Amino acid sequence: MGGTISSPHRCFSMRNPFARALLLTLAMFSVSWIFLRSDIDVRSALRKTAASAREVMSQRPLGFGITAETSAEKHGSHAQSSNASRVMICDYDIERLKKWKEQYHLQDTFEYTKRYVQVRRQNITRKSVTKLGQDFLAGEVKVVDVNQQYAAETCPEPLVVPVPQSPFPETVNASEFMFGVSTTYKRFVDPRTSPINEWSYWLTDGKGNSNGGKLVLMLLDASESELGDAYSKLTSRGIDVDVYRSDPSMIMAVRYLTLVPQMYNHPERVNKKWLVVCDDDTFFPSFHALADKFAEYDHERPMYIGTFSEDVNNIQRHGSQAFGGAGVFLSVPMAEIVAEKYDTCRTEDKIRESNSGWGPQGDILLRKCIYENSEVKLTLLNDLWQLDLLGDPSGFYESGIKPLSLHHYRGGIWHTAHPWHYTKVAHVCGEDCTLQRFQTADNFIISNGFSVAYYPWGIDFDLNQFEATFHAAPENKGWNLDYKMGPQRPSLHKTGRKISWDLKEATRNEDGTVSQVYVLKHYDWRWKNPDGTPMTERDGVIELVWMPDD
Numbered sequence: 277m278g279g280t281i282s283s284p285h286r287c288f289s290m291r292n293p294f295a296r297a298l299l300l301t302l303a304m305f306s307v308s309w310i311f312l313r314s315d316i317d318v319r320s321a322l323r324k325t326a327a328s329a330r331e332v333m334s335q336r337p338l339g340f341g342i343t344a345e346t347s348a349e350k351h352g353s354h355a356q357s358s359n360a361s362r363v364m365i366c367d368y369d370i371e372r373l374k375k376w377k378e379q380y381h382l383q384d385t386f387e388y389t390k391r392y393v394q395v396r397r398q399n400i401t402r403k404s405v406t407k408l409g410q411d412f413l414a415g416e417v418k419v420v421d422v423n424q425q426y427a428a429e430t431c432p433e434p435l436v437v438p439v440p441q442s443p444f445p446e447t448v449n450a451s452e453f454m455f456g457v458s459t460t461y462k463r464f465v466d467p468r469t470s471p472i473n474e475w476s477y478w479l480t481d482g483k484g485n486s487n488g489g490k491l492v493l494m495l496l497d498a499s500e501s502e503l504g505d506a507y508s509k510l511t512s513r514g515i516d517v518d519v520y521r522s523d524p525s526m527i528m529a530v531r532y533l534t535l536v537p538q539m540y541n542h543p544e545r546v547n548k549k550w551l552v553v554c555d556d557d558t559f560f561p562s563f564h565a566l567a568d569k570f571a572e573y574d575h576e577r578p579m580y581i582g583t584f585s586e587d588v589n590n591i592q593r594h595g596s597q598a599f600g601g602a603g604v605f606l607s608v609p610m611a612e613i614v615a616e617k618y619d620t621c622r623t624e625d626k627i628r629e630s631n632s633g634w635g636p637q638g639d640i641l642l643r644k645c646i647y648e649n650s651e652v653k654l655t656l657l658n659d660l661w662q663l664d665l666l667g668d669p670s671g672f673y674e675s676g677i678k679p680l681s682l683h684h685y686r687g688g689i690w691h692t693a694h695p696w697h698y699t700k701v702a703h704v705c706g707e708d709c710t711l712q713r714f715q716t717a718d719n720f721i722i723s724n725g726f727s728v729a730y731y732p733w734g735i736d737f738d739l740n741q742f743e744a745t746f747h748a749a750p751e752n753k754g755w756n757l758d759y760k761m762g763p764q765r766p767s768l769h770k771t772g773r774k775i776s777w778d779l780k781e782a783t784r785n786e787d788g789t790v791s792q793v794y795v796l797k798h799y800d801w802r803w804k805n806p807d808g809t810p811m812t813e814r815d816g817v818i819e820l821v822w823m824p825d826d
């Protein structure tokens with residue numbers, strides 16, 4: 277069995293059979309999903325006949341907007357406003373607008389809102405939602421035509437946002453950790469799957485210096501010069517890495533297990549407390565919090581720390597174990613046991629026993645190696661996320677949580693997300709600020725770094741529950757995810773009650789600010805009224821510029 281698996285990356289062992297299972301069930305599954313959804317739409321529509329809801333709606337109908345020409349006649353200035361720490365410029369930079377139009381396939385005329393956000397770092401704890409007294413929209417929404425020229429504009433007062441005094445990514449000290457990743461050279465260099473930017477976030481100070489974290493990278497299907505290329509690409513970004521060639525005769529589950537002795541036998545292991553096995557799409561958005569959490573554990577004991585899949589089906593299928601994409605943390609004494617028993621943990625029998633029906637699983641091989649050679653059991657750290665979710669991930673990223681890891685964000689059958697861009701704002705307002713929510717008086721919620729969502733009928737649902745925009749698969753029982761996430765509130769897709777601009781890119785500017793570009797497409801399948809008509813006829817861009825508190 278094992279020898280026939282030629283797929284290069286560990287994830288593929290799940291992905292290919294998974295995709296097949298998905299195809300098999302897709303027909304039945306999508307039919308029931310459609311019924312379920314229309315059901316929700318009807319119920320929400322009925323519920324929403326309340327007079328108050330209508331009132332809110334008529335106050336700010338969608339399809340809002342005036343043309344910029346009229347307002348631009350006001351000829352604003354660039355005067356620094358009292359609440360802003362930086363000069364604010366709201367002129368129409370037509371070259372940039374054109375670039376976005378090309379890049380995000382926008383209409384020639386689209387809505388464009390630019391808003392500065394002034395961060396105020398205060399002695400407060402992180403809140404899941406912070407209510408602001410200010411409106412998000414300052415006046416009418418502008419519609420710009422990229423083929424026109426516009427006069428100068430005045431910026432509205434910035435939004436003023438209180439945040440905790442959480443540490444900045446550049447001050448992370450990751451020197452107690454070593455990370456092991458096994459992937460292919462092809463995935464490493466393909467712009468769609470390359471982890472270099474993401475690694476530069478959690479393995480460097482963001483200025484080209486290592487933060488002390490060590491990376492052990494095992495590359496499959498790489499020539500000598502490609503190994504060198506990978507090494508120089510990573511070290512030029514400040515990442516402290518050693519690159520090794522994977523043994524192509526090993527099946528991927530074994531290549532995964534091999535990361536443990538590879539790290540344990542590394543000369544720098546003597547300075548480490550935690551050896552971490554992860555995937556090439558594992559991301560640590562809040563490293564200070566992660567390191568603080570691990571400071572609570574006893575690294576001198578053998579410890580096996582990780583998290584379950586969110587989908588209870590996967591526990592039933594694969595077993596009670598750490599799911600590797602979320603990161604599996606082994607204390608050095610734990611890794612020592614695995615390294616010693618390595619030869620007996622990777623026999624043909626063990627490989628056969630680690631086949632859950634979806635091919636031999638590296639996670640199972642590691643769990644068996646630990647459970648069959650020690651009394652140690654998994655310690656659950658539920659702030660790590662495997663993210664075995666399908667569909668629109670918004671409900672997760674908009675939940676106000678501060679995840680310690682993220683995974684499965686490179687599309688394919690899983691979701692698409694851009695955590696490297698999401699976390700850029702942490703350089704302005706601290707690590708706690710990523711994915712923190714700010715609710716304005718006019719029913720917008722900024723899920724910082726991920727989206728800006730508008731709720732035209734008001735925010736009359738429980739923001740402490742995940743919105744069920746995503747689902748489990750292939751066997752969606754409706755409650756697969758509840759044991760980890762709690763029951764989720766109904767999705768607002770196609771209800772006319774929510775519309776959102778999703779972050780596509782973020783940039784750290786020379787003046788210390790961070791710009792975020794959030795994009796809305798008028799034909800987005802999610803933003804429809806219950807009768808199926810689109811909530812807006814226009815594409816839209818919201819640009820937020822975060823100003824540091826200094």
Ligand SMILES: *[C@@H]1O[C@H](CO)[C@@H](O)[C@H](O)[C@H]1NC(C)=O
Nearest residue numbers: 357358359410433434435436
């Ligand atoms: C902005 O500054 C003005 C004048 O100093 C002040 O009255 C106002 O409260 C400030 N707004 C916010 C949101 O802090």
Ligand SMILES: *[C@@H]1O[C@H](CO)[C@@H](O)[C@H](O)[C@H]1NC(C)=O
Nearest residue numbers: 397398399400401402440441
């Ligand atoms: C921060 O707030 C806490 C609790 O309100 C207080 O005990 C502490 O002294 C404050 N720290 C500073 C630096 O003001």
Ligand SMILES: *[C@@H]1O[C@H](CO)[C@@H](O)[C@H](O)[C@H]1NC(C)=O
Nearest residue numbers: 448449450451452487488547
């Ligand atoms: C980082 O942590 C290590 C071990 O805890 C310590 O020896 C080192 O001095 C720290 N480095 C910095 C720059 O603080």
